[in-house]
Amino acid sequence: MAKVKAARVKGKKFTFDDLELILLSLPTVIWYLIFSFLPLFGLLIAFKQWRVSGGFFETFFSSEWISFTNFEFLFATSTAMESLRNTILYNVLFVILGVVIPVTLAIMISNLYSQKLGKVCQTAMFLPHFMSWVVASYFLFAFLSGDKGLVNNMIEAMGGTAINWYGEEAVGWWPFIIVLMNIWKTTGYGMVVYLASITGIDATYYEAAVIDGATKWQQVTRITIPLLKQIMVIMAIMAVGKIFNTDIGLFQQVPKSTSQLYPVTQTLDVYIYNALRTMNNIGMSSAAAFFQSVAGCITILIANLIVSKIDEESAFF
Amino acid sequence: MAKEKKVKEKKVLEGLAKFNRVSMPVNILFSVIFIIAALCCVIPLIFVIIISFTDKTSIAAIGYSFVPQKWSFAAYEMLWDSKESILRAFGISIFATVVGTVLGLFLNASIGYVLSRRSFKFRKLYTWIVFIPMIFNGGMVSTYLVYTQLLGLRDNILVLILPLAVSSFNVIILRTFFTTTVPDSLIESGKIDGASQLRIFFQIVLPISLPALATIGLFLCFGYWNDWWNAFMYINDAKLYPLQYVLINIEKSMDFFTQNAAFIGYEAYELQQRLPQDGMRMALVVVIVLPIACAYPFFQKYFVSGLTIGAVKG
DSSP states (O other): OHHHHHHHSTTOOOOHHHHHHHHHHHHHHHHHIIIIIHHHHHGGGGGEEOOOOSSHHHHHHHSEEOTTHHHHHHHHOHHHHHHHHHHHHHHHHHHHHHHHHHHHHHHHHHTOSOHHHHHHHHHHHHGGGGSOHHHHHHHHHHHHOTTTOHHHHHHHHTTOOOOOTTSGGGTTTHHHHHHHHHHHHHHHHHHHHHHHHHHTSOHHHHHHHHHTTOOHHHHIIIIIHHHHHHHHHHHHHHHHHTTTOOOHIIIIITTTTOGGGHHHHOOHHHHHHIIIIISOOHHHHHHHHHHHHHHHHHHHHHHHHHHHHHOGGGOOO | OHHHHHHHHHHHHHHHHHHTSOOHHHHHHHHHHHHHHHHHHHHHHHHHHHHHTBOHHHHHHHOSOSSOSSBOOHHHHHHHHTHHHHHHHHHHHHHHHHHHHHHHHHHHHHHHHHHHOTTOTTHHHHHHHHHHHHHOOOHHHHHHHIIIIISOOTTOGGGGTGGGTOOHHHHHHHHHHHHHHSOHHHHHHHHHTTOOHHHIIIIIIHHHTHHHHHHHHHHHHHHHHHOOHHHHHHOOOGGGOOHHHHHHTHHHHHHHHHHHHHHHTOOHHHHHHHOOHHHHHHHHHHHHHHHHHHHHHHHHHHHHHHHHHHTSOO
């Protein structure tokens, strides 16, 4: 014990052990420097007039500082503002549904009589988690394809007119489709996390509650949910921290990059991608990306601060 | 006597559990809900498999259907005819997955181990190095510029491997595992026996950490197999397409197949008629998905254990 304490004292001597540990971790540290911290440094591109001349650093240092000009252009663009609105609205919905649905289902599944049925259903519901959005977009296409899709076939069989799902007339439907697809893909994962916590709850709590005459509903609201609170809060904080980020697979691959659907499917990530790769507009896209990174960082810090003020135990860090 | 008492106690407990259940109608309702939810998750895959085996004429007549008029293997034969490009893409995907998983395991585990050593002098600094990327990242544009202009990763197979190798989430899972399950005394005894830290890591720590390594290995493996983004952003060379990107590009690739098949002996026009385009698309989906769909139920428990350790605070 004394030894551990001594080791924690500041200004400890540099030992051979430390050298070996540094050597062991050197490849990963280099990875972090190149793949995480260099791009962080690159965020400053947003304040530059990017003119390619030679390599990355040459370009960086020869490009002119233009302070917030890129941002002025960005915030004057209506599509950028529209994509910001979409990003936030979808994410607020995802944060709420991403906690409520998996918790509800996890509690329900833990109350099934047949454990076997529960296990099988849980395994099946975990499947979409292992599919990429590209694959999922083809799953959806099988149902929504304009001329061959199952949904249009059914509509026509019932005497309706087919809908061009990947066109302008379906704009009103896509928010529902996007939300449904997100639930479809993420619910199984959330259930696994919450179910693991539920099975970890000491059974004696429930026994005591039964003896005191608590109903099943009371047990859920007074025992299960309070005990799940911490993990729920952590999952929610992590989700809130990504409120400016969206899964580009869901918003670009699933609607098959249909530009007529952009009013409801273009989020910040899709906007940045289009500005970068289609319009090749480094200034605009880097400003949007800078905004996304910084705003996301601030959001997660604030969310964590609020939570730690209310309940120290539940805070993420 | 004692045994009898135990049995009795168990019976009482079982009785209690029986008594403390939801009512039968509620159970039936829940069961129905879960059966429907499970079907929603599995049916799209089954549907796509059926479409991939549906004959072109059936698709033309009644569209995609769960009960096609005519079955056929034409889509898979077509895939096999263009095996040169498909097998190549398959090879690229496998290569990225295998190399990436091995490399990722080493990179994540080594820093995870170093972070778990309380005596390490730069532990605080390392914690920051791992933690900052979790809440603050460079974003798409600067990452793109760094990869293409500084690191020369465009049209380089390394872009399918390196960016996904390390994730702070995995590092923290491994760190937690090493701190909680590898006792300090074990490492001390290794040191007393004269082993270096490197040797301790490779010969003592890694072998007893196989469950955690299996979990992270699976995370990495599925991550690499499902990755399309890096190919989408950085790969233009058709020789380096992984399967997922072939699927994105399939409309364009169709021309490629047509040329390929024409080379094998069909006339171009005849081919247009024969080509089971819809079926082929779906057949490719099946080729990508089926290995995962068959494998994951067996590995599920590792995922669950990883997610549970991962829920520990940062």
